[in-house]
Amino acid sequence: MTVDVILPCLDEEAALPWVLERMPAGYRAIVVDNGSTDRTAEVARAWGGTLVTEPRRGFGAACHAGLLAARADLVCFMDADASLDPAQLPAVTEPVRRGVADLVLGARQPRSAGAWPWHARLGNLVLARRLRRRTGADLHDLGPMRAARRAALVDLGLTDRRFGYPLEMVLRAAAAGWRIDEVEVDYLPRSGRSKVTGTVRGTLRAIADMRRVMAEHSQTPDAS
Template identity: 35%
Template sequence: MVDGALYRGCLGVAAVPGVGSPGLCCYPAAQSAVSGLPVSAARPVVLHQELSVPLARYGRIGAGYPACAADIRARQTLLRGDQVFKGQRISVVIPCHNEEEGIKVVLSDMPALVDEVVVVDNNSTDRTAEVARSMGARVIKETRKGYGAAYKTGFNHASGDIIVAMDGDATYPRSFIPVLLEIMDEEQWDFITCDRTGHRERGAGTFLRILGNSILNWSMFLLYFVHLRDSQSGMWVFRRHILPRFNITSDGMSFSEELKIEAFTKRDLRCTELPIYYRARIGESKLNMWKDGFNNLLFMFKKRFGLAGSASVRPFAALAQDPSLSAADDPK
């Protein structure tokens, strides 16, 4: 079991001699302290290098376990599907616009426990679709322009019981997927959004973007009483059956914040935010910082006061009626 408190507590661990390999940390002792079981009864789990990086801002939240050293070099496969998912089918949905180089990296180290990867090609002019298909992904064409439009199509084609969403630019860590899923399963979360602010690779986010994100975070709190450290994060993990309940109107970049607003304002859904490691992107950014930031802020106000309209047809309503819709043939 990967305990959520340990994860939030900067992935606190205790080294165990003779377990794993040099340079790696395992946490049976820390796990034992939480569960009350003897150390020998706690299953040792080797942590991936990225998971072992201290996330300093979460160090006071957990149970006070010592953090792994930040200079761990060794890398190993994290967890296998038979240890984590208990019969649940996992889909990863990735929207792409000219991400030929980034999608290679994303798909090359996708955990083997993922059942399917759905890549939504949103009017790419490079070889994104060809590369993704050659690496085993299902490629869906979406000609409507926009981040949200691509995600709506991808979610409607995904067949998993649990959906993982991330970008195709290699900024979000695929190695975190198994841990996020196990925490979701153990703690019975319906929706997890990921926080990039705990630890960023050098070059992953400028000062102005971080400032803009903070403004949007506070706006979401003031307007919706939803408190997130990273309201604009593009990595989420959620149970597919909750989608038909969401009234999503945005086809653009505001889709990300709107999805979170819909999830966190449903009082009967169990939603949380967990930290991840965030990398510098591969390829050219498609974001216009000032334009997209202003539009996202404006959208929050419009939605709050009923000026954003409502979806004439809820984009995911069909999923509750006809699951076979997600098995449509890939357009070539």
């Protein structure tokens, strides 16, 4: 079975070779170039990735463009900055493949002191706690490595095109009665500086997007 792996990219030419060469057999990389000014597109082609161009800027825009371009029954998402190891994708996809989960998130486990800045980790902990209360799913991380069935994801009708896309996916999946699970994955120091978690400003921007999505998709009163 082929699995399509969606890699939203903005200026990731340095990290892409490592990411693409570690794709497991049967996993096909879909590199979504979201307005890069470096050689991301050329590197993606040179290393065997399927290139998709999404001119509308936004993390969710890139993710959704990759989803619509995918053709495999099973799809994965992951960051393309070398902070996540593609070799661990089979562990994330396996519960979906076996039919015991509908959406699986990779719960990040930092493998070095600098892999996860304090401000980003704190924001993630708060968000995960609210998600557990809101959805009932035993989640500890809004993990960027995740797996689900492509057709089911398309049917969720995701609309956010910014940093709220991953959160909206979980909220809509929970509302639809999906079985949501997580497995631990390594979290490594990324290649280059993060556009989001690398700065307090970027983290705050992502948190603002996610708060908006949480409010728009409110299911039950938030007890926090």
